[in-house]
Amino acid sequence: MWVDRGGFDASNQEWKQWKSVPENARKVETYKSDNHYRNFLDSVKSRKPTITPAETAHHSAIPGHLGLISMLEAEDQMGREERSDRGRQGSEQIAHARVSDSLEIGLRLDPEDVRRAVRAALDEDIGSGDVTSEATIPADATATAVMVARQPLVVAGIEFAEVAFSGAKVSRNAKDGESVSKGAKLLTVQGNARTILAGERVALNFVQRLSGVATLTRQFVDAIAGTRAKILDTRKTIPGWRKFEKYAVRRGGGENHRFGLFDMVLIKDNHLAALGGVVGAAVRAARKKFPKLKIEVEADRLEQVRQAADAGADIILLDNMTLDQLREAVALVKGRCKTEASGGVNLRTVRAIAETGVDYISVGALTHSAPAMDIGLDFQG
Numbered sequence: 601m602w603v604d605r606g607g608f609d610a611s612n613q614e615w616k617q618w619k620s621v622p623e624n625a626r627k628v629e630t631y632k633s634d635n636h637y638r639n640f641l642d643s644v645k646s647r648k649p650t651i652t653p654a655e656t657a658h659h660s661a662i663p664g665h666l667g668l669i670s671m672l673e674a675e676d677q678m679g680r681e682e683r684s685d686r687g688r689q690g691s692e693q694i695a696h697a698r699v700s701d702s703l704e705i706g707l708r709l710d711p712e713d714v715r716r717a718v719r720a721a722l723d724e725d726i727g728s729g730d731v732t733s734e735a736t737i738p739a740d741a742t743a744t745a746v747m748v749a750r751q752p753l754v755v756a757g758i759e760f761a762e763v764a765f766s767g768a769k770v771s772r773n774a775k776d777g778e779s780v781s782k783g784a785k786l787l788t789v790q791g792n793a794r795t796i797l798a799g800e801r802v803a804l805n806f807v808q809r810l811s812g813v814a815t816l817t818r819q820f821v822d823a824i825a826g827t828r829a830k831i832l833d834t835r836k837t838i839p840g841w842r843k844f845e846k847y848a849v850r851r852g853g854g855e856n857h858r859f860g861l862f863d864m865v866l867i868k869d870n871h872l873a874a875l876g877g878v879v880g881a882a883v884r885a886a887r888k889k890f891p892k893l894k895i896e897v898e899a900d901r902l903e904q905v906r907q908a909a910d911a912g913a914d915i916i917l918l919d920n921m922t923l924d925q926l927r928e929a930v931a932l933v934k935g936r937c938k939t940e941a942s943g944g945v946n947l948r949t950v951r952a953i954a955e956t957g958v959d960y961i962s963v964g965a966l967t968h969s970a971p972a973m974d975i976g977l978d979f980q981g
Contacts, residue, residue, distance in 0.1 A: 709759055709847055717844070718763040721802045733794045743793040743979055745800075746773075747786040747807065750974040754779050754818045756848040757810030761787060761803035767795045777851040779818070786975065800977050808972040809841075810848040816970040817852025820963055823947055829954035829961050832857040832940065836968040845967045857962055865895040866917070872898075879904055883911035896940070905929045909936045918958065919943050926956035 643650045768791025831854040837845045858864035865886040896915040897908035920943035940960040
């Protein structure tokens with residue numbers, strides 16, 4: 601290997617055959633070993649010198665470490681510049697890429713997101729230690745426990761429970777998206793009793809909450825069965841849980857609306873007020889800035905519906921309209937764009953709303969008001 605201020609290079613060729621060596625390079629002695637790590641450990645035991653002197657190993661490692669630091673610093677600098685450009689220019693292409701990513705969010709869970717969320721929850725709950733278990737349960741005690749549905753529900757969040765019980769053997773008895781009856785087993789966990797007790801509350805919190813979202817979503821989906829309408833969620837989610845709750849909505853049979861402020865243009869009443877209520881101007885400005893993003897316009901009057909459709913909006917959000925107004929809006933649009941009903945939606949009203957012919961019905965309650973399901977973890981004899 602040779603190293604200078606211009607870079608470094610390496611070769612397994614003989615020194616004299618290595619034509620790329622700079623004229624001012626000098627030869628260094630090499631030390632051959634099939635396993636330097638093993639040699640080091642053996643030397644610790646035997647007190648004999650290592651094959652490669654420590655000083656040589658130290659000096660040979662420096663260029664690699666410095667190169668790695670330089671590379672990471674360069675990547676960080678590029679990232680800062682990219683973020684700065686994004687802030688100044690809006691970065692349409694990045695936003696479009698995020699749309700593709702957001703479309704997948706509700707379809708699957710990122711294992712790293714799950715591990716990070718569960719780890720944070722366990723750290724919050726366990727703190728410096730489970731004092732009750734440490735005082736009452738022998739360290740080597742083992743147990744078997746079963747997670748049981750105590751009411752009919754749609755399952756969601758089993759993966760979180762598996763992570764919460766890391767260190768124990770977990771067997772799934774049900775899968776996310778499955779409808780189960782009261783008394784159904786969701787999973788079985790076997791292992792160290794303290795480990796199971798430490799993960800119990802965190803595992804139940806995730807499964808109870810996400811199963812609640814999936815169950816309520818399924819109720820809305822079943823209520824409009826046979827119509828053209830589809831049930832959408834909203835951004836009214838628990839902070840930090842949006843990916844998880846939107847995943848649960850999909851498991852319940854619903855569909856995801858925009859994930860955040862970045863993946864769809866939604867021109868609401870406050871945006872229009874700032875522009876003097878000119879719907880067409882708002883749509884044209886959004887189309888010019890982000891031509892690859894879908895544009896939705898909120899309308900609470902039929903005249904706004906007509907303006908939005910004429911301006912080429914992709915979706916019109918029909919806000920708090922009566923059933924007659926919804927039917928008129930659908931007729932006015934004439935298939936030029938999609939329609940979404942919002943406001944005043946519950947299980948008693950959703951069927952009638954769907955029968956007006958709208959394409960979508962957004963329901964904030966799916967995530968902001970879903971009740972936690974009654975699920976328990978029962979230890980076996």
